[in-house]
Amino acid sequence: xxxxxxxxxxxxxxxxxxxxxxxxxxxxxxxxxxxxxxxxxxxxxxxxxxxxxxxxxxxxxxxxxxxxxxxxxxxxxxxxxxxxxxxxxxxxxxxxxxxxxxxxxxxxxxxxxxxxxxxxxxxxxxxxxxxxxxxxxxxxxxxxxxxxxxxxxxxxxxxxxxxxxxxxxxxxxxxxxxxxxxxxxxxxxxxxxxxxxxxxxxxxxxxxxxxxxxxxxxxxxxxxxxxxxxxxxxxxxxxxxxxxxxxxxxxxxxxxxxxxxxxxxxxxxxxxxxxxxxxxxxxxxxxxxxxxxxxxxxxxxxxxxxxxxxxxxxxxxxxxxxxxxxxxxxxxxxxxxxxxxxxxxxxxxxxxxxxxxxxxxxxxxxxxxxxxxxxxxxxxxxxxxxxxxxxxxxxxxxxxxxxxxx
Numbered sequence: 001x002x003x004x005x006x007x008x009x010x011x012x013x014x015x016x017x018x019x020x021x022x023x024x025x026x027x028x029x030x031x032x033x034x035x036x037x038x039x040x041x042x043x044x045x046x047x048x049x050x051x052x053x054x055x056x057x058x059x060x061x062x063x064x065x066x067x068x069x070x071x072x073x074x075x076x077x078x079x080x081x082x083x084x085x086x087x088x089x090x091x092x093x094x095x096x097x098x099x100x101x102x103x104x105x106x107x108x109x110x111x112x113x114x115x116x117x118x119x120x121x122x123x124x125x126x127x128x129x130x131x132x133x134x135x136x137x138x139x140x141x142x143x144x145x146x147x148x149x150x151x152x153x154x155x156x157x158x159x160x161x162x163x164x165x166x167x168x169x170x171x172x173x174x175x176x177x178x179x180x181x182x183x184x185x186x187x188x189x190x191x192x193x194x195x196x197x198x199x200x201x202x203x204x205x206x207x208x209x210x211x212x213x214x215x216x217x218x219x220x221x222x223x224x225x226x227x228x229x230x231x232x233x234x235x236x237x238x239x240x241x242x243x244x245x246x247x248x249x250x251x252x253x254x255x256x257x258x259x260x261x262x263x264x265x266x267x268x269x270x271x272x273x274x275x276x277x278x279x280x281x282x283x284x285x286x287x288x289x290x291x292x293x294x295x296x297x298x299x300x301x302x303x304x305x306x307x308x309x310x311x312x313x314x315x316x317x318x319x320x321x322x323x324x325x326x327x328x329x330x331x332x333x334x335x336x337x338x339x340x341x342x343x344x345x346x347x348x349x350x351x352x353x354x355x356x357x358x359x360x361x362x363x364x365x366x367x368x369x370x371x372x373x374x375x376x377x378x379x380x381x382x383x384x385x386x387x388x389x390x391x392x393x394x395x396x397x398x399x400x401x402x403x404x405x406x
Contacts, residue, residue: 010136014126015251017142021149023246025169027306028153030240032160035309037104039236041162044108046239048119051090055120057212058198058205059083060127065204073191076128076184081193083124084117091116107163115170122173125180128187137183145176211347214354237370240307240314241321244295248288248325252332255280263340270341274392277337281389284329292322313370320374327382334388342395349391353384 098110129138152172357380364376
């Protein structure tokens with residue numbers, strides 16, 4: 001097998017391992033917990049998801065766009081160092097919040113604060129190996145992560161508290177973190193870390209963070225907000241439904257994170273990029289619709305095996321959540337087109353239509369409850385996808401390079 005084909009297969013398998021880890025964590029937590037317990041776990045896991053996305057945007061997105069092979073070692077060491085420092089600071093804040101909140105929810109946030117540096121640094125190594133074009137090393141670490149977290153959660157007693165589950169989930173990342181750092185060692189040996197670029201104004205990651213905050217992060221925070229003025233059970237239902245689409249979350253995030261370097265090197269110019277991303281969008285939309293159909297036809301007995309007591313409320317949202325993920329596939333490809341051809345054009349689309357999605361989510365909940373919230377998210381995703389492709393179609397033609405004088 002050629003080096004390029006091995007890298008492609010390793011990348012796909014790595015995304016599969018990461019996807020399986022995310023969905024199995026939530027499935028095992030749902031099976032071990034009551035509906036109320038899983039709602040508490042979901043609140044904490046949504047918080048982690050937001051922080052992971054911010055880390056991916058600020059550090060990971062910037063790293064995979066690094067084009068200088070000579071600087072990759074130093075860039076990877078700097079990325080790991082900054083992720084460790086930033087996650088330790090965020091973890092300390094979460095720990096204080098958990099102590100102030102008290103109770104079962106507070107202990108769960110305290111546990112997240114304690115393990116946050118472990119899980120964020122371990123996940124961040126994937127972007128280092130992507131930038132280094134060594135996805136087989138990311139696959140080795142993520143496969144170990146999958147085995148360890150499933151084994152650790154599988155032996156927990158039924159009715160385990162959310163705090164205990166969060167702590168076990170986080171500590172199970174230690175073996176994969178150790179392996180990943182060891183595999184990264186040969187690439188960063190002798191390189192010096194420099195964290196100053198991450199703190200400078202104008203760092204590219206700042207733009208990506210804004211996009212994430214108003215894109216993925218705004219809807220996640222809106223779901224968290226439902227637990228404040230509505231009921232945590234609504235959060236559990238929405239989170240349970242989205243849990244079943246966990247593989248697609250990882251697939252969409254991977255397309256955003258790892259496709260830009262490949263598309264940037266694609267021969268054929270703008271037309272080739274649009275042709276590839278349009279095909280990718282149709283493929284992702286088809287996968288989303290197909291996965292939704294499979295889940296919708298799932299017998300209740302199997303559904304309860306997956307989500308326990310949360311299945312009943314989550315199953316009612318599957319048509320709306322399936323529609324959301326189908327149009328999200330199209331939107332992901334549209335935004336990816338803009339990211340490659342006109343990186344500054346994505347911010348306005350994300351800001352306007354992500355905030356509109358939050359309004360539709362909250363408005364839908366106010367009128368029709370959790371089902372209305374789910375359809376609000378679907379409508380917002382459809383509008384964002386339409387706007388992204390409309391903006392891509394309106395991009396001006398590229399300016400030809402000047403011909404040097406003879």
